[in-house]
Amino acid sequence: EVVLTQSPGTLSLSPGERATLSCRASRSVTSAYLAWFQHKPGQAPRLLIYGASSRAAGIPDRFSGSGSGTDFTLTISRLEPEDFAVYYCQQCGTSPFTFGPGTKLDIK
Amino acid sequence: EVQLVQSGAEVKQPGESLRISCKISGYTFSSYWINWVRQMPGKGLEWMGRIDPSDSQSNYSPSFQGHVTFSVDSSISTAYLQWTSLKASDSAMYYCARQAVVQFYLGMDVWGQGTTVTVSS
Numbered sequence: 001e002v003v004l005t006q007s008p009g010t011l012s013l014s015p016g017e018r019a020t021l022s023c024r025a026s027r028s029v030t031s032a033y034l035a036w037f038q039h040k041p042g043q044a045p046r047l048l049i050y051g052a053s054s055r056a057a058g059i060p061d062r063f064s065g066s067g068s069g070t071d072f073t074l075t076i077s078r079l080e081p082e083d084f085a086v087y088y089c090q091q092c093g094t095s096p097f098t099f100g101p102g103t104k105l106d107i108k
Numbered sequence: 109e110v111q112l113v114q115s116g117a118e119v120k121q122p123g124e125s126l127r128i129s130c131k132i133s134g135y136t137f138s139s140y141w142i143n144w145v146r147q148m149p150g151k152g153l154e155w156m157g158r159i160d161p162s163d164s165q166s167n168y169s170p171s172f173q174g175h176v177t178f179s180v181d182s183s184i185s186t187a188y189l190q191w192t193s194l195k196a197s198d199s200a201m202y203y204c205a206r207q208a209v210v211q212f213y214l215g216m217d218v219w220g221q222g223t224t225v226t227v228s229s
Contacts, residue, residue: 001170032213033212033213035215035216037153037216039153044203044219044220044221044222045145045153045203045205045216045219046219047215047216047217050213050214050215050217051213051214051215056215056217057217086152088152088153090153090155090215090216092207092212092215092216095167095169096155096157096169096170096171097143097155097158097169098155099145099152099153099154099155100152101152102152102153
């Protein structure tokens with residue numbers, strides 16, 4: 001099983017600041033199969049990034065993904081109030097398709 | 109409009125059986141896997157497995173193998189997640205999410221709203 005580790009566990013920032021979230025895999029993940037999701041309380045998770053760096057439909061360009069191999073990053077260039085949520089990375093290249101434990105992004 | 113609409117909240121007793129549903133609309137059912145994802149209270153997302161509606165082929169996470177069953181009814185474009193004997197530890201929110209069979213790399217792009225399952229005596 002590919003274990004995904006996310007850091008930090010919690011990130012406290014202010015609107016307008018830049019957020020950098022990390023996802024590290026226990027072994028190499030094909031970039032095509034690394035995704036990022038945003039999850040807010042009471043809502044379904046929302047796909048942000050697929051293929052490590054491609055934005056899903058309707059996702060603002062302040063969200064960007066990068067990385068390869070075992071290290072991946074989600075960057076939010078300028079935080080908006082609606083961006084405060086939990087973010088998960090997920091790999092779907094090797095079954096079981098594991099999620100990371102999440103990074104909670106909260107308002108400072 | 110593409111939609112995955114899940115059945116309503118359930119309250120069950122330990123040992124009971126349960127089947128929850130995920131009804132799709134707005135796309136061809138057989139072109140997308142249906143994934144099932146669990147979120148226990150206060151915890152993160154866990155991939156349970158997936159089913160291919162075209163042939164009902166399923167992949168289960170080892171953590172869930174033998175405890176749940178996936179199925180589909182293509183005549184009504186609906187996927188199901190089933191338990192034969194619930195435990196208190198099955199109390200959670202359950203989501204279905206689609207993922208293209210061919211363009212698999214596009215990820216789980218549309219999700220159901222979730223079904224809350226509470227198991228308590």
